Amino acid sequence: MKRHLLFLAPVFFVLSVVNVKADDPLPSWNDSRAKQEIIAFVTKVTDPNSPDFVSQPERIATFDNDGCLWSEKPVYFQLLFAIDRVKTLAVDHPEWKTQEPFASVLKDDLKAVAASGEKGLMQLIAATHAGMTIEQFSTTVGDWLESTKHPTTGKRFNEMVYQPMLELLEYLRDNGFKTFIVSGGGIEFMRPWAENTYGIPPEQVVGSSLKMKYEVRDGVPVLVKLPEVDLIDDKVGKPVGIQSHIGRRPIFAAGNSDGDFQMLEWTTSGQGARFGLVVHHTDAQREWAYDRDSAVGKLDRALDAAPERGWHVIDMKNDWAKIYP
Amino acid sequence: MKRHLLFLAPVFFVLSVVNVKADDPLPSWNDSRAKQEIIAFVTKVTDPNSPDFVSQPERIATFDNDGCLWSEKPVYFQLLFAIDRVKTLAVDHPEWKTQEPFASVLKDDLKAVAASGEKGLMQLIAATHAGMTIEQFSTTVGDWLESTKHPTTGKRFNEMVYQPMLELLEYLRDNGFKTFIVSGGGIEFMRPWAENTYGIPPEQVVGSSLKMKYEVRDGVPVLVKLPEVDLIDDKVGKPVGIQSHIGRRPIFAAGNSDGDFQMLEWTTSGQGARFGLVVHHTDAQREWAYDRDSAVGKLDRALDAAPERGWHVIDMKNDWAKIYP
Ligand SMILES: [Ca+2]
Ligand SMILES: [Ca+2]
Numbered sequence: 001m002k003r004h005l006l007f008l009a010p011v012f013f014v015l016s017v018v019n020v021k022a023d024d025p026l027p028s029w030n031d032s033r034a035k036q037e038i039i040a041f042v043t044k045v046t047d048p049n050s051p052d053f054v055s056q057p058e059r060i061a062t063f064d065n066d067g068c069l070w071s072e073k074p075v076y077f078q079l080l081f082a083i084d085r086v087k088t089l090a091v092d093h094p095e096w097k098t099q100e101p102f103a104s105v106l107k108d109d110l111k112a113v114a115a116s117g118e119k120g121l122m123q124l125i126a127a128t129h130a131g132m133t134i135e136q137f138s139t140t141v142g143d144w145l146e147s148t149k150h151p152t153t154g155k156r157f158n159e160m161v162y163q164p165m166l167e168l169l170e171y172l173r174d175n176g177f178k179t180f181i182v183s184g185g186g187i188e189f190m191r192p193w194a195e196n197t198y199g200i201p202p203e204q205v206v207g208s209s210l211k212m213k214y215e216v217r218d219g220v221p222v223l224v225k226l227p228e229v230d231l232i233d234d235k236v237g238k239p240v241g242i243q244s245h246i247g248r249r250p251i252f253a254a255g256n257s258d259g260d261f262q263m264l265e266w267t268t269s270g271q272g273a274r275f276g277l278v279v280h281h282t283d284a285q286r287e288w289a290y291d292r293d294s295a296v297g298k299l300d301r302a303l304d305a306a307p308e309r310g311w312h313v314i315d316m317k318n319d320w321a322k323i324y325p
Numbered sequence: 326m327k328r329h330l331l332f333l334a335p336v337f338f339v340l341s342v343v344n345v346k347a348d349d350p351l352p353s354w355n356d357s358r359a360k361q362e363i364i365a366f367v368t369k370v371t372d373p374n375s376p377d378f379v380s381q382p383e384r385i386a387t388f389d390n391d392g393c394l395w396s397e398k399p400v401y402f403q404l405l406f407a408i409d410r411v412k413t414l415a416v417d418h419p420e421w422k423t424q425e426p427f428a429s430v431l432k433d434d435l436k437a438v439a440a441s442g443e444k445g446l447m448q449l450i451a452a453t454h455a456g457m458t459i460e461q462f463s464t465t466v467g468d469w470l471e472s473t474k475h476p477t478t479g480k481r482f483n484e485m486v487y488q489p490m491l492e493l494l495e496y497l498r499d500n501g502f503k504t505f506i507v508s509g510g511g512i513e514f515m516r517p518w519a520e521n522t523y524g525i526p527p528e529q530v531v532g533s534s535l536k537m538k539y540e541v542r543d544g545v546p547v548l549v550k551l552p553e554v555d556l557i558d559d560k561v562g563k564p565v566g567i568q569s570h571i572g573r574r575p576i577f578a579a580g581n582s583d584g585d586f587q588m589l590e591w592t593t594s595g596q597g598a599r600f601g602l603v604v605h606h607t608d609a610q611r612e613w614a615y616d617r618d619s620a621v622g623k624l625d626r627a628l629d630a631a632p633e634r635g636w637h638v639i640d641m642k643n644d645w646a647k648i649y650p
Contacts, residue, residue, distance in 0.1 A: 057526055134568055178528070191572045201382055202572030203503070203529075212568060214561040214587055221591050223568050230569075236539040243459055243537060243548050244555075245570060247516045247527030262539055266546050 025171040028164045028322040052273035056176040061252035065183035067297040068256045071160040085128035130227035184234035206245045238263035257297040276311035283317040350496040353489040353647040377598035381501040386577035390508035392622040393581045395486040410453035455552035509559035563588035582622045601636035608642040
């Protein structure tokens with residue numbers, strides 16, 4: 001008898017290791033209510049005997065990107081990319097020395113750039129993103145991510161992704177969810193790295209976009225980005241982007257700012273079990289702490305609405321054992 | 326020994342039945358060159374030892390819908406839907422009695438409707454599709470498909486799908502391809518039935534679209550279709566729709582008209598193994614025969630270009646053993 005048990009010991013050991021992983025799909029989440037609520041939701045929608053069961057094709061989960069999957073301070077990382085592009089391209093644009101918002105960019109006056117508002121940002125995006133082919137743009141983004149470090153953390157930008165959210169994405173996918181990004185950021189800015197970083201393929205990335213033109217240049221077909229907005233995938237634009245790209249209403253949505261209000265509203269007002277998640281930046285030590293008064297990632301209306309609408313507010317400081325991988 | 330062989334006989338029988346299916350993934354295709362070329366392509370891009378191997382995430386296949394996956398005569402089925410909608414809505418629009426293209430629709434003058442051209446068609450689409458919420462529109466399309474028969478075949482429209490193409494879609498998916506519709510037809514017109522009919526989920530349907538607006542009506546969030554074109558997913562619009570929704574270049578594309586020229590060009594000019602397929606309507610007995618002079622599904626430039634570009638032209642009459650399921 002003893003010999004038999006010894007023989008089985010390695011098997012039990014393997015099984016118990018597997019069980020630890022199965023028991024805790026979210027190891028970087030503290031054992032607080034947030035984690036329990038996520039697991040309770042996933043358990044009930046995937047249990048065929050539950051009244052809340054949702055068939056696999058309907059398990060659509062959408063995630064905001066800036067401030068929800070990766071950091072967004074001191075400003076959106078795509079703005080840092082646009083600023084670097086302005087500096088690179090300035091040699092061919094002497095007029096930028098006196099023309100806003102370019103002049104402020106060249107003087108490294110981030111505050112004045114931010115003050116130029118949405119119009120200024122769109123001018124920067126148009127000037128630095130348009131005119132390139134999709135392939136050129138993708139390569140430029142990839143090279144920039146490879147070669148550039150965050151101004152204060154010194155990390156690569158795609159290292160400043162939230163480990164608990166990576167685990168959440170994988171946990172949802174392991175349970176038959178299809179995970180999408182639905183971001184105010186540029187769709188073609190995210191696609192080159194979202195698959196490696198988040199496991200989210202290009203066809204599951206929804207974002208703001210410029211119009212495109214198809215043409216054949218010297219016998220070679222190209223798609224060229226035009227300096228004209230196609231979709232601003234933010235606020236009321238998020239449900240529009242979701243319908244356009246996905247064609248069904250998500251049952252799970254995660255965001256971190258008032259820009260996600262309508263996505264959360266659209267998601268959680270559907271019939272059946274729904275989950276709305278709001279990442280609240282409360283950790284000034286390990287990341288940043290901000291909400292109502294922040295120019296980037298302002299969280300005010302959605303924070304007030306969360307309790308009555310049943311949205312789950314994640315307190316980064318207390319709910320997350322770890323921030324970055 | 327004999328007893329052992331007898332004992333194994335049912336197993337061999339089962340294996341050989343399985344092999345027949347595995348040996349012929351396209352039973353409704355005749356054993357002509359077209360079928361052999363499709364199988365040769367799929368075999369080489371899925372063989373890790375082949376120089377033409379393509380990793381699974383890059384196996385993107387795009388299919389036109391009208392005349393490629395289902396029939397399109399006497400006119401696009403979506404136009405028949407719009408015509409039925411005009412008749413239903415006419416009671417609230419007395420002005421349509423004298424206003425083109427509505428007047429011709431109400432007089433059942435299909436020829437005059439067709440003569441109103443793209444502008445007339447867009448007016449019909451705008452008048453009959455816009456103003457509804459996405460959910461209302463989806464229900465209306467579903468009800469119409471349930472209740473309406475094709476004017477000459479007497480079949481339901483979603484029974485007029487091509488059995489050989491259904492097999493091709495499944496064969497590609499069985500080999501790790503992700504299959505998409507990329508159609509000039511309306512994206513929200515196709516989504517309600519594409520999943521059941523073709524196995525293609527809403528998030529893999531690309532089509533022409535109207536702009537949408539998100540709003541909260543009496544506390545209920547809705548997405549409303551606006552009478553304003555967002556994308557005409559035809560001709561140069563097809564590669565744009567592909568990039569916008571999929572974000573990678575397909576390695577396989579199928580169409581049937583000059584409206585697919587640019588999709589075929591974009592697909593087959595990429596690096597590595599590519600497959601362009603053109604369905605040529607040559608079967609006046611079992612379906613319809615038309616190409617260069619047809620108002621619907623005109624196939625002229627793409628037919629001429631096929632040989633030099635290596636596109637595979639399917640001769641419906643000779644390559645397909647069966648048309649409809
Ligand atoms: Ca955000
Ligand atoms: Ca067609």
